[in-house]
Amino acid sequence: MIVALAGGVGGAKLADGLAALLGKGLTVIVNTADDFEHLGLPISPDLDTVMYTLAGIANTETGWGVAGETWSFLDQVVRLGAPSWFRLGDRDLATHVLRAAALRSGQGLTAVTAELCRRLGIIARVLPMSDDPVRTIVHSAEGDLPFQEYFVGRKCEVPVTGFAFAGIEHARPTDAVRDALQAKELEAILICPSNPFVSIDPILSLPGLRSLLAGVGVPVIAVSPIIAGAAVKGPAAKMMRELGLDVSPLTVASHYRGLVTGFVMDAADAAFSSAVEALGMTVHLADILMRDALDRRRLAEQCLAFAKR
């Protein structure tokens, strides 16, 4: 059994490669700190990206939402004068409306996610990191911004100075998350190539989670979201620059120091190998860019083989 920690697009791609190889043997623990409420509906962007990707219905054109999407709802929302900066597609909306109804009826996010996954034919287990609300706050020169306002509303244009995870002190990893990490069959933990600051850090910041990870006694492998001085997608590289950090896999590895035992980075970044090894990690070099389904599977395979060594 393998546990993967994931945020949005990059994480979902590797999770998809792993799911193809492992089926039921994969548990994906997903960041929920970029969840928020929009038009009264609870939205879980990372969970949705992972679900849609594993279900094979992700919209590859937009990078979010459902394939074959239509926009009549949004069109009418604009007509009714309500906010449209967060674009909810008509198909995507089914997830949000059904999730809202289930949550309001008293079900937890873990149970709701399991049911949505079952309906979407997803075999791997997809677990929200917590059933308790955690909300990423982006510290910036313009003050604090809720994550989606920064990410979607402001298109990541505002320079960041740091992050906080509101509610994290009262949030708990779910029983399902604890069980997955303490399973006897657990062979490795993979940290997907997601944003370290706003996708993986919220998971790692859950009370008790780092000590859980420290006690697992299996390899903890991280895959770099940075290739040759740039992020494949999203604001990770831009954030590093704004935080005064080098945009390199070494910065990512340093960020995970003490937690990660193996680090997968692109062959293009071979120059950083010895510096990463000096952090106490074993390094595996590979072509880590995932262009298509084959790439996802290939990288997943390499990560699993690396973990076995």
Place this chain on the structure above:
Amino acid sequence: MIVALAGGVGGAKLADGLAALLGKGLTVIVNTADDFEHLGLPISPDLDTVMYTLAGIANTETGWGVAGETWSFLDQVVRLGAPSWFRLGDRDLATHVLRAAALRSGQGLTAVTAELCRRLGIIARVLPMSDDPVRTIVHSAEGDLPFQEYFVGRKCEVPVTGFAFAGIEHARPTDAVRDALQAKELEAILICPSNPFVSIDPILSLPGLRSLLAGVGVPVIAVSPIIAGAAVKGPAAKMMRELGLDVSPLTVASHYRGLVTGFVMDAADAAFSSAVEALGMTVHLADILMRDALDRRRLAEQCLAFAKR
């Protein structure tokens, strides 16, 4: 000023004709007893039909919902295994999602409706009969059915034996409804050609409403929803048969006896004139079938002229 009492399609059509003539001088009090919750969203079918009709965006093909509708949401809802018997279109959904959010934030249905109407450019006032929940229960040989289950789910196929309005004893007409009915400028009250049993009766059954109407001292004009032994739309004629009543304007007039002072019915039903007059009502014969916008205006004009006499 004119107050119209209305249910769904037929009522909305006459209200539309009246709105074209009266603008701000029209207040429509709308049945909310067919409201229900679906997929966790509060739905107000009659309010929506009236709003969409007055806004000129009603879907004339389906007879409900918004013109130019798309169905991606419903398609995905089916995929996710949730109930799809009540067809929520993508555009229509904007109303339900925004209404749900506003109601949950503590606004009343009257305030929410006013804001939706403002956004849709509706000049006439559209008032829900009450901000309190009332739910029509259909008594049938198969037991009690919630109204939408009877109306949409069972397509009115189950023979009815009677009706109840759950919650009516605790529901109150809103202040806006009371004010409209007690306004000094009030010239007439029109009961639109809506279903007497499930559209108009809930309004009339609100505690205190009949005595309010009795005290207005202006003509109360009803327009027959029955023409030549049939209902223009909906189950009114079928219900009459099942309740052992003649399908005729006389049955409608008898139903409103003691309340209505003037009765508008189709020239095709002239044979019932003296029987209706025997109920103490003045009769006006007209072509009451509303095929198009011109018909709506023409009938509205005749009703207003009739009320003045």
